[in-house]
Amino acid sequence: MLRYYLLCFFLLIPGLGCAQRDLDNYDDAKSTRQSVAIEQIAAEKGKKKYEFVEIGGEIYPVPQPWRGRKIDDDPPELSELKQIPITFTYNQTKLYLEKNARDAFVRMAEQALEDDVHLLAHSGYRSVRYQRVIFNKLMKQGRTWEDLVRYVAPPGYSEHMLGRAVDLYPSNWKFAETNEFKWLQENGSRFGFIETYPEKNDAGFPWESWHWNYIGDSQDVPENDITSKQE
Numbered sequence: 001m002l003r004y005y006l007l008c009f010f011l012l013i014p015g016l017g018c019a020q021r022d023l024d025n026y027d028d029a030k031s032t033r034q035s036v037a038i039e040q041i042a043a044e045k046g047k048k049k050y051e052f053v054e055i056g057g058e059i060y061p062v063p064q065p066w067r068g069r070k071i072d073d074d075p076p077e078l079s080e081l082k083q084i085p086i087t088f089t090y091n092q093t094k095l096y097l098e099k100n101a102r103d104a105f106v107r108m109a110e111q112a113l114e115d116d117v118h119l120l121a122h123s124g125y126r127s128v129r130y131q132r133v134i135f136n137k138l139m140k141q142g143r144t145w146e147d148l149v150r151y152v153a154p155p156g157y158s159e160h161m162l163g164r165a166v167d168l169y170p171s172n173w174k175f176a177e178t179n180e181f182k183w184l185q186e187n188g189s190r191f192g193f194i195e196t197y198p199e200k201n202d203a204g205f206p207w208e209s210w211h212w213n214y215i216g217d218s219q220d221v222p223e224n225d226i227t228s229k230q231e
């Protein structure tokens with residue numbers, strides 16, 4: 001099935017078609033171009049150069065720096081999610097994290113409060129399906145795929161799907177200038193939270209000062225750790 005999608009994606013290039021009857025009627029030049037394209041897919045696929053996601057029935061290529069960073073871990077069961085107390089969420093929104101991450105976040109937010117720093121979660125667990133809905137909605141509003149993936153993780157690539165990542169309020173560039181950010185930089189790791197997309201990271205992700213991911217008390221550097229990866 002995936003192979004068919006890959007084939008269809010390339011055949012959508014202007015001048016080529018996707019229907020079987022069109023394939024049968026190609027002239028030599030087109031056939032050559034087609035087989036070259038297929039060979040490239042096959043060759044590059046082995047190197048994991050091409051990755052695709054499906055949104056609203058359309059197939060989109062996953063660009064760098066996301067490529068090769070699809071999250072394979074199983075998302076949590078709904079029973080493994082736990083609500084963050086609304087005193088620690090922006091606008092008292094109901095947000096959820098995987099329970100260990102949630103408990104660690106609450107411990108951290110309580111400690112921060114003692115230091116007069118009020119951490120407010122702005123986003124927590126988001127399913128892959130929901131991430132797809134976000135993309136679909138924004139693209140219907142006229143945003144392009146290429147533009148969105150510069151700032152938003154493609155469905156299946158977001159740490160939010162595992163319920164371990166939390167976005168702090170305000171989840172934009174202003175967060176880097178807050179006391180909350182300064183406090184997190186000094187104390188986040190004591191509670192198992194690290195900044196996934198730090199300033200000037202090696203992988204080339206835009207800086208997301210508001211996005212913190214729970215890695216527990218593991219001293220091991222995660223396999224897909226962005227800061228340690230040389231691209």
Ligand SMILES: [Zn+2]
Pocket residue numbers: 123160165166167210211212
């Ligand atoms: Zn985030």
